[in-house]
Amino acid sequence: xxxxxxxxxxxxxxxxxxxxxxxxxxxxxxxxxxxxxxxxxxxxxxxxxxxxxxxxxxxxxxxxxxxxxxxxxxxxxxxxxxxxxxxxxxxxxxxxxxxxxxxxxxxxxxxxxxxxxxxxxxxxxxxxxxxxxxxxxxxxxxxxxxxxxxxxxxxxxxxxxxxxxxxxxxxxxxxxxxxxxxxxxxxxxxxxxxxxxxxxxxxxxxxxxxxxxxxxxxxxxxxxxxxxxxxxxxxxxxxxxxxxxxxxxxxxxxxxxxxxxxxxxxxxxxxxxxxxxxxxxxxxxxxxxxxxxxxxxxxxxxxxxxxx
Numbered sequence: 001x002x003x004x005x006x007x008x009x010x011x012x013x014x015x016x017x018x019x020x021x022x023x024x025x026x027x028x029x030x031x032x033x034x035x036x037x038x039x040x041x042x043x044x045x046x047x048x049x050x051x052x053x054x055x056x057x058x059x060x061x062x063x064x065x066x067x068x069x070x071x072x073x074x075x076x077x078x079x080x081x082x083x084x085x086x087x088x089x090x091x092x093x094x095x096x097x098x099x100x101x102x103x104x105x106x107x108x109x110x111x112x113x114x115x116x117x118x119x120x121x122x123x124x125x126x127x128x129x130x131x132x133x134x135x136x137x138x139x140x141x142x143x144x145x146x147x148x149x150x151x152x153x154x155x156x157x158x159x160x161x162x163x164x165x166x167x168x169x170x171x172x173x174x175x176x177x178x179x180x181x182x183x184x185x186x187x188x189x190x191x192x193x194x195x196x197x198x199x200x201x202x203x204x205x206x207x208x209x210x211x212x213x214x215x216x217x218x219x220x221x222x223x224x225x226x227x228x229x230x231x232x233x234x235x236x237x238x239x240x241x242x243x244x245x246x247x248x249x250x251x252x253x254x255x256x257x258x259x260x261x262x263x264x265x266x267x268x269x270x271x272x273x274x275x276x277x278x279x280x281x282x283x284x285x286x287x288x289x290x291x292x293x294x295x296x297x298x299x300x301x302x303x304x305x306x307x308x
Contacts, residue, residue: 006257007156007169007200008118008137011055011148012106015066015076015087017122018144019048042079050145051120052081058151059226061085061110061197063117065102085197086110099130107134110197116172118151120144157228160201160256170256174286175199175227176246178208178265178272180215182293188218191297196226198299199262203249206233207242208275243275247284254284261286264296 013019020042044052055062063086068076077083086109090102107114119131121140128138139147150168160170175198182188202223204211211231223229232249250261261281265272272290281288291299 005169006116006259007151007172008060009112009116009172009197009200010061010063010085010110010118011058012063012065012103012117012119012131012136013051013055014122014127015064015068016042017127018120019044019052019064020076020079021045021048042076044079044081047123047145049081051148054145054148054152055120056082057153058148059153059196059200059228060118060151063088063106063110065090065099065106067091099127100133103131103134103136107136118148120148153225153228157230160228160230160253171201171253171258173199173260173262174201174203174250174253174258175262175264176203176205176208176277177215177219178263178277180209180213180219181266182215182218182222187297188222191218192222192224192226195222198296200227201253201258202227202229203253204229204231205242205246205249206231208246243277243280246275246277247280250281250284250286254286259287261288262296263288263290264293265290267292 021044052062062084064077064080064084065088066073066076067090069089073087073089077087086106088102088106088109090105091098103119104114107117110117114135115137117136119128119136119138121128121131121138121144123141125140128140131138156168156170159168182191202219204216204219210216220229230249230253232245250258263273263277278288278290
């Protein structure tokens with residue numbers, strides 16, 4: 001079996017070196033993202049625009065790190081097409097040690113392992129020493145745009161559904177509902193805004209849950225743009241074993257890099273896993289969590305991400 005590396009959980013980018021140009025005279029090759037950016041001295045470069053678009057298509061949390069502050073920082077952020085999920089401001093990074101401290105803070109603020117964060121370096125690859133030192137994955141130079149584009153949710157759906165590819169990181173955390181009582185979760189808009197910090201794929205297995213109604217629509221809305229939904233149908237053959245269907249799909253996703261499985265259920269935990277999915281997943285090598293919709297929402301509240 002080909003060993004696939006799991007999908008990164010977030011993308012980290014240097015705000016000025018990788019995304020922006022500080023030239024006051026805007027060349028024809030530069031895309032101006034917002035109407036006020038032209039007067040502020042910061043403009044989105046063409047390479048930066050491609051990276052930003054690809055990061056958005058991947059649906060992953062996007063972090064920018066910078067040593068700018070005050071009005072300069074506000075102007076630079078305004079040059080982006082939209083706000084990042086997190087801004088980490090460091091002291092002036094004169095050494096790799098200085099930058100390493102800022103990058104360690106990125107992982108800490110995201111509550112993620114550094115190894116699960118992809119750092120996108122500048123065009124010359126001159127800024128990847130510090131990310132390497134804290135354990136982040138890195139890409140830089142001409143290959144950076146292509147590598148981020150390979151994380152695109154649309155491409156990922158095709159590969160997970162049909163054929164794998166050696167150069168694509170497909171899955172990290174799978175959300176598998178054992179019921180669709182998402183009305184218990186409270187603010188579904190809050191779920192939609194923060195779900196991509198916790199899972200990147202939703203696996204819906206017909207037979208475990210009803211694939212119609214309010215719950216299904218709520219899940220689709222929550223995952224839209226941030227993660228993808230994969231369906232596994234039991235079909236019309238009543239002899240098919242639901243547990244075997246789940247095992248086959250989880251095995252396929254594990255082959256695609258999945259490391260973590262979150263089983264979401266209603267309040268009655270004793271009756272939640274009567275197909276013994278926990279044992280199946282653990283046997284396949286997953287780290288497994290069994291949570292209610294309410295406790296899943298409490299995790300979002302603890303992991304609330306904002307500009308710092």
